Amino acid sequence: MSVIRVGTRSSALALAQTTTIANRIAASSGAEVEIVPIVTHGDTSTDSLSSLGGTGVFASALREALLNDECDLVVHSLKDLPTDVYPGLVIGATPKRADARDALCARNAWTLETLPEGAKVGTGSPRRMAQLREIRPDLTVVDIRGNIDTRLGRLVEGDLDAVVLAAAGLGRLGRLDGACTELLEISDWPTAPGQGALAIEVREGKLDRVLASALAAINHATTEAVTTAERLVLARLEAGCAAPIGATAVIDTGLFFLTATVYSPDGTRKITSSHAATPESHSVRDLLDAAHDIAERVATDLLAGGAAEFAPLKVNK
Structure with missing residues (x-):
């Protein structure tokens, strides 16, 4: 493959994170890499994300460009990628995750408590x-x-006192230290499944040897496993990427932990489930087996506890 074409949204954040991936692919493969900016409906519309159908609106144009052979791979923010299988495409690599926390950015150095x-x-x-x-x-x-x-x-304009953003995005743009007034800890403020991670999507089927080798070099097995567990909960609930669900998975001292919380939209109720598994080894296969196991148990708990009764979930029975 003489030139590897990398598709991306044209926003500053998307271009920043895609450039990092493109540079790593170039270093791993020795091939020339070209970045292909693609404008999505989510970038041009001013409607709210929920009215557009959730954050998956950003992914559809990239996926169509990939299927139409306008590029060889696309880079997504994993939290924005719908969990449904997209015919003809697969995730080819999941690079190491950045900070998964949310960041409060407020005037007057306010924190969530002092607002x-x-x-x-x-x-x-x-x-x-x-x-x-x-x-x-x-x-x-x-x-x-x-x-x-x-x-x-x-x-700066003063019509808002604070905004909540992903710490990873601020970090990738070099804005975290200057803008963030408080990092919201995962234990109290769980974030979106896959937040902080990127996904590299490719066409299904046999990959070019050079590209396949480059993707294998940048894939991070632990990130792949923990984000898979988080997204499996989302998929089991058929909640969509914009639903009020937080999920966090970690692997620590040989144990695989997963916690997920479903919120009522008005914030008055929530239900949380946590489970752990002990993978037989740290191989990708064993970690993914553990991810499926605990995700099913967590999702079953959430449904048994009545999550579908107070959150807008379409339950997969």
Whole structure:
């Protein structure tokens, strides 16, 4: 393969994270790599994410470009990738995960605790909205759209007091230290399945040897396993990427842990389930087997506990 074409959204964040992946692929393969920007409907529409059908709206144009052979692979933020199988495409690699936490970016160095009563906090995520309403029901939660610079700009303009963003995205743009006033800890504020990780999607079937070798070199087995577990819970609930669900999986001292929480949209109720497994080894196959095991147990618990009764989930029976 003389040139490897990498498709990406054209936003600053997408280009930044894709450039990092492209550089790694070039170093691993020795091939020339070309970045192919693709405009998606989610980039051009000003409607809310929930009205557009969730964050999967960003992925569809990239996937069609890949199927149409306009590029050889595409780079997604994994939290934005729908869990449904997309005919003809597979995830070819999952690079090492960045910080999975959310970041509060507020005026006057406010934290979530010190924000004044009635402060306006912006986010486009139903999960974050539910969490804000749970922890600080006195706040005014504002549904917003736009890239990171647009959202942070609203703090400068003064029509918002704070916004909640992914720490990984801020970090990839070099904005974390300057913009973040508080990193929200996973134990109290679980984030979206797959948050902080990237997914490299390719056409299904036999890959070019050079590309296959490059993808194998940048895949991170632990990240693949833990994000698989998180996304399997999402898939089992058929909740969609914008549903109020947080999930966190970690592998520590030989144990595979998974915790997931489903929130009511108004933040008044939630249900949490945690399970652990002991993989037979650290091989990719054994880790993925453990991921499937604990994800099924966690999802079953959530449904048995009544999650489908207070969250907008389409349950897969």
